[in-house]
Amino acid sequence: MDFLGQAYCTLGxxxxxxxxxxxxxxxxxxxxxxxxxxxxxxxxxNCRESVMMQFCGNKLDKKDFFGKSDPFLVFYRSNEDGxxxxxxxxxxxxxxxxxxxxxxxxxxxxxCNGDYDRTIKVEVYxxxxxxxxDFIGEFSTSYRELSRGQSQFNVYEVxxxxxxxxxxxxxxxxxxxxxxxxxxxxxxxLSFLVDIEVTxxxxxxxxxxxxxYFLTQINFTVAIDFTASNGECSGHLWDGWEILKxxxxxxxxxxxMNPYQLNAYAMALKAVGEIIQDYDSDKMFPALGFGAKLPPxxxxxxxxxxxxxxQNPYCNGIDGVMEAYYQSLKSxxxxxxxxxxxxxxxxxxxxxxxxxxxxYFVLLIITDGVISDMAQTKESIVNASCxxxxxxxxxxxxxxFDAMVELDGDEVRISSRGRYAERDIVQFVPFRDxxxxxxxxxxxxxxxxxxxxxxxxxxxxxxxxxRGIKPSPAPPPYTPPGHPLQTQI
Numbered sequence: 001m002d003f004l005g006q007a008y009c010t011l012g013x014x015x016x017x018x019x020x021x022x023x024x025x026x027x028x029x030x031x032x033x034x035x036x037x038x039x040x041x042x043x044x045x046n047c048r049e050s051v052m053m054q055f056c057g058n059k060l061d062k063k064d065f066f067g068k069s070d071p072f073l074v075f076y077r078s079n080e081d082g083x084x085x086x087x088x089x090x091x092x093x094x095x096x097x098x099x100x101x102x103x104x105x106x107x108x109x110x111x112c113n114g115d116y117d118r119t120i121k122v123e124v125y126x127x128x129x130x131x132x133x134d135f136i137g138e139f140s141t142s143y144r145e146l147s148r149g150q151s152q153f154n155v156y157e158v159x160x161x162x163x164x165x166x167x168x169x170x171x172x173x174x175x176x177x178x179x180x181x182x183x184x185x186x187x188x189x190l191s192f193l194v195d196i197e198v199t200x201x202x203x204x205x206x207x208x209x210x211x212x213y214f215l216t217q218i219n220f221t222v223a224i225d226f227t228a229s230n231g232e233c234s235g236h237l238w239d240g241w242e243i244l245k246x247x248x249x250x251x252x253x254x255x256x257m258n259p260y261q262l263n264a265y266a267m268a269l270k271a272v273g274e275i276i277q278d279y280d281s282d283k284m285f286p287a288l289g290f291g292a293k294l295p296p297x298x299x300x301x302x303x304x305x306x307x308x309x310x311q312n313p314y315c316n317g318i319d320g321v322m323e324a325y326y327q328s329l330k331s332x333x334x335x336x337x338x339x340x341x342x343x344x345x346x347x348x349x350x351x352x353x354x355x356x357x358x359x360y361f362v363l364l365i366i367t368d369g370v371i372s373d374m375a376q377t378k379e380s381i382v383n384a385s386c387x388x389x390x391x392x393x394x395x396x397x398x399x400x401f402d403a404m405v406e407l408d409g410d411e412v413r414i415s416s417r418g419r420y421a422e423r424d425i426v427q428f429v430p431f432r433d434x435x436x437x438x439x440x441x442x443x444x445x446x447x448x449x450x451x452x453x454x455x456x457x458x459x460x461x462x463x464x465x466x467r468g469i470k471p472s473p474a475p476p477p478y479t480p481p482g483h484p485l486q487t488q489i
Contacts, residue, residue, distance in 0.1 A: 005034030014041045047114030048197045054103035054190040063126035063134045070127040078119040092127040116144040154189035200457035202471040218279040223343040225367035227291030227336040264396040271445035273318035284314040287321045292332035303342040337372035344380040351387040357469035361389045368397040378416040385421035390459045393428040404428045427455040
């Protein structure tokens with residue numbers, strides 16, 4: 001792709017412009033005029049429908065000298081100012097005048113912004129390798145017309161206005177229909193199926209859980225890195241790893257307990273936890289640590305309860321987790337190595353036991369980013385990708401986080417021993433990107449929490465969709481005792 005230029009603006013600039021139409025010059029290439037860009041805004045309707053459609057064509061115009069045509073469709077939504085915006089392109093069907101395009105799904109908001117009578121324009125092109133696609137013709141319809149499905153109402157003549165103006169005997173350039181089995185030249189609609197898009201809130205929104213109605217419960221688990229790489233330490237080699245002894249009482253430690261402000265671990269925990277705890281019904285959170293020596297015998301553990309009770313590692317709310325974290329700092333010794341896989345497997349065991357959509361598990365790992373068991377962690381993530389589970393990793397400190405970015409899998413899907421993760425379940429953010437230079441910790445923590453939790457709804461929905469789990473209907477509205485339920489006739 002060639003860089004053509006860039007422009008910056010805010011949403012407020014666009015909406016506040018005359019007719020919600022903003023025109024700005026493009027820059028970014030020194031000494032060159034890059035042209036202008038026009039951005040338009042239109043408020044979206046609260047329409048949650050999506051539609052699956054399929055079209056076919058008959059006897060379209062022949063455009064290729066040595067063949068037939070390579071036709072594809074371009075769909076346009078009409079805007080409030082009478083202009084049109086591309087909202088979908090079909091695939092190209094090679095060397096045919098009677099194409100059958102694959103079914104495609106599109107949100108009704110994108111197609112017509114929920115206005116069933118708004119014009120939808122469809123153009124038919126013959127694909128050319130150099131990008132100068134040949135125009136075959138066009139037709140117009142609306143969502144209301146399309147919703148009639150496969151019928152005589154959804155067989156469209158493909159008209160080329162230029163040809164029609166020049167040739168008196170010109171009829172059309174073919175036909176299109178939603179999937180057509182017609183023999184005359186048209187575009188036909190073959191199928192039209194409407195689906196309601198469900199959201200994250202549909203699964204978790206309020207109401208009392210009863211035998212008839214269940215809500216998905218969000219289970220939040222915290223895992224904190226207590227390894228020696230979190231501060232100024234002295235050390236020795238053990239089994240190939242440099243094992244360090246660190247003192248969290250030192251100001252250079254990322255775990256330093258400053259009496260006047262939260263350390264990086266506590267800030268990240270509080271920012272993310274205070275938001276996600278609202279989706280956890282009982283507010284009881286398992287809180288784990290890894291990479292420390294535990295009293296009284298100095299045993300190294302990669303999966304220990306912060307409250308000191310391995311049989312019941314639950315803490316009451318985020319305040320309870322914070323208190324257990326501070327108590328652990330006073331009793332354990334920061335050590336190593338840094339192994340993620342034990343805490344991931346810990347949560348995965350619980351997630352594997354509940355796959356019916358009634359529960360979803362979120363693991364928050366706060367770490368300085370130095371990882372010792374990369375291969376085992378990758379395998380644990382690949383195994384967990386088929387479970388109702390997401391992993392949030394917040395990196396604190398100045399280290400390079402290349403390994404954490406790799407685990408995130410946004411650019412390259414994570415794999416282990418030839419197996420790829422079924423879906424992306426990891427979200428990584430570096431804490432240092434959210435430190436407000438003006439000292440406004442409230443604002444910076446709000447930004448951190450927003451970005452950390454940004455992918456959770458989509459990860460949640462991807463699990464539910466792939467398993468065919470739909471949200472239960474909402475429970476009936478609450479009626480106080482002694483007040484009969486009023487029904488409108």
